[in-house]
Amino acid sequence: MLGMNRKLSAFETEGKYIKVGLIGAGQMGRGMISQIEGMKGMKVVATADINISNVINAYKYAGIPEENIIQTEKEEEAVRAVEEGKVTAFSEAEKVASLPSVDVVVDATGIPNVGAAIAWEAILNRKHIVMLNVEADVTVGPVLKKLADSAGVVYTGSAGDEPGAVMELFDFADALGFEVIALGKGKNNPLNLEANPSTAAQEAEEKGASPKMLASFQDGTKTMVEMNAVANATGFIPDQTGMHGFSATVDELADIFQLKDNGGQLHHKGIVEYVQGVAPGVFAIITSHNEEVHEELQYVKLGNGPHYTLYRPYHLTSLETPLTVARAFFDKEPTIAPNYDRQAETVATAKKDLKEGEFLDSIGGYSVYGTLMEKSEADGAEAFPIGLVDANVKVMRDVQKGETLTYNDIEQTKESTIWRLRRLQEQ
Structure with missing residues (x-):
């Protein structure tokens, strides 16, 4: 990304840095934190993971001293930690997305509903949102982009992905x-x-x-x-x-x-x-x-x-994500975003024979896999998007292995953010 090194260097020379909030401290998140620690003009100031030990370890692996890692769920303590040059570990994703001292939020969870909720929260708080969650993006990315545009922030996928x-x-x-x-x-x-x-x-x-x-x-x-x-x-x-x-x-x-x-x-x-x-x-x-x-x-x-x-x-996966963070912050431009609304749909296909009353599990599970279809074909068949698959979706008839699931084949038994955003998108 031409010239971004000079922009970051100049920013640091001014005594400033881009303050990044990260959700998800798994393999992708850990790599990103360590990469950013070696860069100029940027720092991951707050990270959330349901397993907070993942956050602590990610910061330690990046070379951050333990005394500079503050574990808290309180906003005022996190803000003070940033002012003191320290970092914060959270267990609740929403806390990071709404933190005043965060400029750009990165979702590295890989869970569609969690990613949709994080993006929504970030946009509501007028923060740029970088998605390492392609599953959420293809399901509700078009509506999230429109909401981000209206809020004056950047919605983007990641470099390296x-x-x-x-x-x-x-x-x-x-x-x-x-x-x-x-x-x-x-x-x-x-x-x-x-x-x-x-x-x-x-x-x-x-x-x-x-x-x-x-x-x-x-x-x-x-x-x-x-x-x-x-x-x-x-x-x-x-x-x-x-x-x-x-x-x-x-x-x-x-x-x-x-x-x-x-x-x-x-x-x-x-x-x-x-x-x-x-x-x-x-x-x-x-x-x-x-x-x-x-x-x-x-x-x-x-x-x-x-x-x-x-x-x-x-492609260097999350190690390149900082370039997208910098582009969103400095240039107000995405690396990749759904500029053409939906052109295609990844639909749920039965991985095995599914029985009436059975619940689906998740992407990468035992029940379904994704198949890419052109939008008109998917809409004509009322095909069920893979990004809406979770353990709260019940199968309402017997479905044979290899058969595409439709909305008529399933029942949503519990409300979620990604379903609400999908309905908004379809309106």
């Missing part, structure tokens, strides 16, 4: 006037629609990850949600339900991502996709209508045309 990394490539190519054919990401592991916390347990233990989170990657839900966010930000759509999931190397992408009539594999242009074999990278497939441009692209060895691949071979 794959949608943010894809968006950077898109903005680069689009600004230069290239025609963007497709946007995509690599998938790190083979698609396993039956993955669940039990099947993922051993690998999760080896990686120090949550079995449920790992299962959501393996069963494809996370990939569907991430490309859903890109679709809503760019106006692109999936080429087919569930996307293709091609297997390819980077060198093969430009040929695959052409229309079928031209020897490729696509039905349409302007699509989102995922590919096995190019992880952990992200890509944009571009072309030009100008022969002189083609000649120069070939001269710089981007390929033989007519399509070319822009490829970024890495």
Whole structure:
């Protein structure tokens, strides 16, 4: 992000720093705190986690002395801690989102309803909100963005998350006037629609990850949600339900991502996709209508045309989030946001045979996985969004494995913030 280092350095030289409030001190949150501790002009002044020991440990791992970590639920004590150059550990997320001494709130919980509530609280308190919670974003991001715009604050996804990394490539190519054919990401592991916390347990233990989170990657839900966010930000759509999931190397992408009539594999242009074999990278497939441009692209060895691949071979997850924080604070601009409302929907698909009266569990659980659909198809089927799935949703009829759940198939038994925001969005 050009020039952000100089802005942060100048800010610190003035004796100032961006005050960050973080919700969620798991793997993503811990990494972000440690990264920011090594930066200029920014500090995580308050962090909340339902397990407050996670917050204490995250600050310690970042090199903050224990005597500078204040554990409290009182606003006045937290404000005083910031004034004294200390940090605060909370167990209640709302306390961080409403804290007067916080400039930017970051949600790193990964739980859709929690993320929706955090974003809502941050916007009500006129604070910029950075979402490392793509599941919440694709479910109620459009209405949250409108509310944030009205409040004069920034609602944004994060740099380092794959949608943010894809968006950077898109903005680069689009600004230069290239025609963007497709946007995509690599998938790190083979698609396993039956993955669940039990099947993922051993690998999760080896990686120090949550079995449920790992299962959501393996069963494809996370990939569907991430490309859903890109679709809503760019106006692109999936080429087919569930996307293709091609297997390819980077060198093969430009040929695959052409229309079928031209020897490729696509039905349409302007699509989102995922590919096995190019992880952990992200890509944009571009072309030009100008022969002189083609000649120069070939001269710089981007390929033989007519399509070319822009490829970024890495994304640093929450370690890049501070750049989004800084962009929101200084420039009042998002890294990625739902500029096109809903272009697609990640819908709940039965992972097993579901019985009438059974309750769903959660994303990455045993009951459902996510499938990406174009908006018109999802709306026509009254398909049930994956972001609304939780343990309070009851199945009202027998649903076969592989079948898409609809609103008519389920009953919401307990009110929640994300359901209320979704109804507001649909109005």
